[in-house]
Amino acid sequence: MAQKTYKVIQWATGTVGKAALKYFIENPLTELVGVLVTNPDKVDKDAGDIVGLPKTGVRCTDDEEAIIAMPADCVLFAPSMMTPPIDMVCRLLASGKNVVSPAGPFLPNKFIPDHAARVEAACKEGNTSFHGCGIHPGFAGDILPLTLARLMSRIDCIEVAEIIDKVRNPMIYTEIMGFGTDCDDLLANPRRSPETYKHFFSSMTAIANGLGVEIDDVTVKFEVSRAKVDISHEFGLVKAGTCGGQHYEWTAWCQGKPLIVYHFYWQLGTEIEPLWEQGEAKYRVRIHGDPPLECHLMAMEDADGHHPFLGIPWTGLVGCNVVPDVCDAPAGVVTHFDIGIVQPKGLVRR
Ligand SMILES: NC(=O)c1ccc[n+]([C@@H]2O[C@H](COP(=O)([O-])OP(=O)(O)OC[C@H]3O[C@@H](n4cnc5c(N)ncnc54)[C@H](OP(=O)(O)O)[C@@H]3O)[C@@H](O)[C@H]2O)c1
Structure with missing residues (x-):
């Protein structure tokens, strides 16, 4: 059965990011188009080399502006916890790419109303959707x-x-x-x-x-x-x-x-x-x-x-498996209730 496919960018290749990168390369529903890295040793490497898979033809870059300008359906945004995510999440959303982020912000959340307002505004500007993912928060505790x-x-x-x-x-x-x-x-x-x-x-x-x-x-x-x-x-x-x-x-x-x-x-x-x-x-x-x-x-x-x-690789995978739902959702913050029961495609590969 022909399946809709999604162009994806992997932002950061730490423990979470590597699990996601491997998923995106291997899953037939996702087409990897870009990888953002910060580690100079990874710049210009083929994405496949980062996760021990065959060459993909996609080279890792540390050029954030090139990634922001790159057309894609979704970014799996997994930079280090040391980086406040909100500014870049909003730039990516406003650039027309949906974002699934294990780095937060985790919405809806009354303690960070400013983040919610900024994410909603960026989604409106880019006609895009945002979902915060993870094992906890994101799965085991909700x-x-x-x-x-x-x-x-x-x-x-x-x-x-x-x-x-x-x-x-x-x-x-x-x-x-x-x-x-x-x-x-x-x-x-x-x-x-x-x-x-x-x-x-x-x-x-x-x-x-x-x-x-x-x-x-x-x-x-x-x-x-x-x-x-x-x-x-x-x-x-x-x-x-x-x-x-x-x-x-x-x-x-x-x-x-x-x-x-x-x-x-x-x-x-x-x-x-x-x-x-x-x-x-x-x-x-x-x-x-x-x-x-x-x-x-x-x-x-x-x-x-x-x-x-x-828990760390699960944090990437739980996000990868909702990329189609988030991309297909109306613009705005996508909650677990909006997604409902996830029906992950492309996992059964005989
Ligand atoms: N919700 C949850 O359940 C949950 C669970 C675990 C983790 N997380 C979150 O997921 C994110 C990734 O976690 P992780 O375990 O994969 O972390 P990690 O192994 O430390 O990897 C983070 C990656 O971020 C990049 N990076 C390093 N320094 C940076 C900087 N100063 N600014 C921006 N990026 C930088 C590097 O990517 P390159 O190597 O590609 O250069 C690094 O490998 C974190 O924000 C973490 O808080 C959420």
Whole structure:
């Protein structure tokens, strides 16, 4: 059956961007037309070389203006979290290209009304659409629990936990996030700002809206655990007595009771005190109510018998799979509700 195809640009080729780039090269519905990189070693390389695939004929560029001028249906915008995304997202939208962005902004979101207004204006100017994508925010804390809610007859509280062992799943952010620092100092100065929940508020709102209720308030908790022994990980060594684990907890309250709780358990192995969680990297949804439900979203076991953390590549893929829906949507911000049940094409390739 003939399928409509979409010309796409991959903006940045980090962990998320590489997953998306590979998808775009391999999926018959997407035609890769451009790749924006910042790393000088990648400039002028063939896109296929970046992800270990055959040559594509598309060369990576660091010329942002050339990318903005390039005709395409969609940009998967995945630059580093260090870059505020809003200015470039708006330029791309105004240039006539739809944007799917794991770098945010995550809309609709009452905490960033200025972003919403700017994105809507840019969409209007370019007759384009915008969708913020990701594993969390973007899937594990909104689409997944809302989908599971169909299996419930009463909901008291929804808990979503991101569980990552950073020894088994090394991440460059481990040091930046304060692992290996003095626990009391870190408690006083958490590296993940207490304001971060605001970027996830669109996910909390999606659940609440879907359930027909409203969030009154969000409260934030942060606790750390101490390494009991020296712990080495791919990017360094955490000394015994310093921070070996972090637990962020954000609770959205509805009519005086917790309705949605997001937990983030990031740990360096199990030699830490307290040890909050055992088990492998996963997203875990628990819905308390009738009948109580628990769902684990995790990678399949690998050859070593472990379940690796796939949240970062999933963040790219969950965006790639809505590119057709976003391109075909009317101009403006495209929410999960606008898209409905995604029907990803081009994945079955015999
Ligand atoms: N919503 C979610 O669930 C979720 C989850 C994970 C990540 N994210 C977001 O997705 C984005 C990509 O994450 P990632 O894990 O792929 O990050 P990453 O591995 O650090 O890669 C980011 C890429 O951005 C480019 N870059 C580097 N420095 C830059 C700068 N100063 N300005 C602009 N671009 C720069 C580089 O691209 P080149 O190598 O091509 O030069 C780099 O590889 C981030 O914004 C992150 O916050 C969202």
